[in-house]
Amino acid sequence: MADSTQKVSIVTPERVIYGDEARFVHVRGTDGDLGFLPGHAPLISSLRPGLLRIQKEGQWSTFVVAGGFVEVRDSRVVVLANSAERPEEIDLARAEKAKERAGKRLAAKDPEIDVVRAKAALARATARIEAAGQIRR
Amino acid sequence: MPALRDFRRRIKSVKSTQKICKAMKAVATAKMARAQATVIAARPYGRQLHEVLGRVASAAAGADVQNPLLAVREPKKVCYVVVTADRGLCGGFNSNLLRTAVRELNKWDEFKLVAVGRKCRNFFRFREWERDAEFIGLGEDIRFEQGQEIARFVINKYIAGEYDAVYMVYSKFVNILVQQPTVVKLLPVEPPAGETAAKAEGGEEAAAPKKSRVDYIFEPSAADVLDCLLPRYVENSVYRGLIESKASEQSARMMAMDAATKNAGEMIDRLTLQMNRLRQEGITKELLDIVGGAAALE
Structure with a gap:
């Protein structure tokens, strides 16, 4: 087995x-x-x-x-x-920018902003950074 | 009687038109190959999604789960998403599709429109039909997000109760020679019922033999999975419509430009023949004049 x-x-x-x-x-x-x-x-x-x-x-x-x-x-x-x-396909700089942007959006608490989407974007960016970090270590 | 010079000019002009057609054909062929590859690459995902939805839906139906995207209402406010190309010069592609769309629209007294592609936007604008949304200039390589954007728009309207049903009219890519204007229902979602699941997806391989019902574990729950799955399913349907439409457009353009190149060739042949005849005639006339003149001198 x-x-x-x-x-x-x-x-x-x-x-x-x-x-x-x-x-x-x-x-x-x-x-x-x-x-x-x-x-x-x-x-x-x-x-x-x-x-x-x-x-x-x-x-x-x-x-x-x-x-x-x-x-x-x-x-x-x-x-x-x-x-x-794949981790090697990740554009780290882009992911970091996306993370920053999503974080700002959530912090702004603007009613115009789709919170669900911003949160999803934040999670995606975080995951990408984490993966990229793993492969580079 | 046109002079020789006129013929020469004409032939030159047709020749340059032929060159343009030939170049456009080559470009369309390359783009079609890419669009076709995209369509094929998207099939496994579509098939799997379809199967999973079928399973979740049948499990959820047993548990009496409700979802706003499954709610069937009497279709009073019907929305049509019409997908055409942004550009012309692709034979009957756009007009065939719009004809199908208009035939479909005539079934209803009242309808809402979402225009995708410049050609259909202009068509509706010319008729002064109101459009709820326009999606124009999607470019050559369709990304999933573009389908997502359109899908989210209609989903929100559907949940808000502004639409009771949403259909999509697009050109299905059957093969290079055949593109078929097709109407599909986007909302309310009609979950595939077990057996028909793979058939409806149009995949080339038949459904994996359907086992007797397997009891799935759902994480976090059937209702939650369904909540995520249904919008995804609609988004994928729209995405598929867009990429199939793109592949159809490019193959229609390729065929149209191929025909145009051939026609230009025929025209050049005909004009050359006429021109040569005219020239020969002139020479014969001159010869006759000389011979006649010589005869008169004797």
Whole structure:
């Protein structure tokens, strides 16, 4: 059992970013982190923006997911991401700017501003920075 | 009787038109390849989303979950999102689509419009039909956010009760030769019922064999997942409409420019023939004059 794998794919509207057999998947669910090993019970969850990690043959790969859903069944994990990036694709300067902008917006408390969207933008930017930091270390 | 010089001028002009058509065809071909790749790349996501929605919806239906985007109301205020190209010179692409749209609109006494693309904005403006929103100049590479923006607009209006139903008219990309004006219902969302899920998505591969109902765990809950899923589903439908429309536009333009290049070639051949005939005639006449003159001298 120790080396059994499951099918994992990360799909975004623009492309299929990952599709492979892997051992373990770790995602950020809306209400907390979730981890899936092969043979997990069927599950559908929404995701919050954050890191997604996949373990294959002892190697970890990291992705940044900007919210979405995950479906698990029959030892298949399908991540439907609103958008997903590999850490090396992240533009750190842009993410930091986005974080600053979103933070300002939330602080301004302007009724015109869509708080939900600003918060989502903040979470996305934070996740990107975190991921970029990991890969550079 | 046109002079030789007129023919030469005419041929030169047609030739340069032909060159332009040829260049436009080459550009359209390249853009079409890209647009087509986008359409294909978007299919797995659309298919998965469709399947997940089907599952969540069937689970939620059992639990009697309500969602504003599922609420069916009597369609009094109907909104149509009409998607055309920004530019012309693509054969019957825009006019075919607008014809379908108008036929569809005639079914209702009253309707609201959301215009996507410059051609359809101008069409409606010319008829002085009011538009609730216009989305123009989306560019060559459609991004998901652009679909999202349009979707959010209609979703908000729908939740506010300003629309009772929302349809989208766009050109479906069947293949390079065929583009089909299509009408789809965006709101209220009609969740795919299990078996028909994959078929309706138009994916080339049939549905994964539908297992007897699996009991899913929902995180945080079926209702919450549905809350996130439904807007996403609408956004993706709009995005798909936009990219298919773009691929259709480019392939229609490619075909139109191909035909135009061929027609220009035929025209050049015909004009050259006429010109040569005229020249030959002139030479024959001159010869006759000389021969006649020589004969008179003897």
